[in-house]
Amino acid sequence: MPLVREDEVVFEAMRAQGPGGQNVNKVSSAVQLRFDIRASSLPPHVKERLLGLPGRRVNKDGVLVLKAQTTRSQDQNKALALQRLEEIVAEAAVVPEIRRPTKPTYGSKQRRLEGKAIRAEVKAGRRKVED
Numbered sequence: 001m002p003l004v005r006e007d008e009v010v011f012e013a014m015r016a017q018g019p020g021g022q023n024v025n026k027v028s029s030a031v032q033l034r035f036d037i038r039a040s041s042l043p044p045h046v047k048e049r050l051l052g053l054p055g056r057r058v059n060k061d062g063v064l065v066l067k068a069q070t071t072r073s074q075d076q077n078k079a080l081a082l083q084r085l086e087e088i089v090a091e092a093a094v095v096p097e098i099r100r101p102t103k104p105t106y107g108s109k110q111r112r113l114e115g116k117a118i119r120a121e122v123k124a125g126r127r128k129v130e131d
């Protein structure tokens with residue numbers, strides 16, 4: 001089941017960048033997807049996580065912008081952009097587990113100190129012998 005309704009997404013066709021010769025200069029096969037996070041029907045916690053995404057994908061107005069230009073077909077690029085949006089929203093919908101800080105066990109402390117003592121002995125054995 002899709003997380004994003006298609007009527008909440010705006011597509012804009014544009015010319016793709018990069019090599020491709022005459023096709024790339026004539027055909028508007030690249031697609032720019034715009035998704036207004038604040039106006040969407042997503043749950044509030046997902047909206048909050050999407051608005052906090054790092055990078056420049058989300059502008060100051062709360063609009064997520066994706067560009068797809070890998071294929072020569074506009075329809076395929078639309079499908080790719082929608083798929084990427086779905087992945088981003090699905091990732092934001094997963095609530096991360098809260099990390100509870102723990103203390104090292106007594107045994108782990110002892111093992112660490114034993115390792116340090118052995119290492120100190122090895123290094124002490126490399127020093128010059130005093131007569």
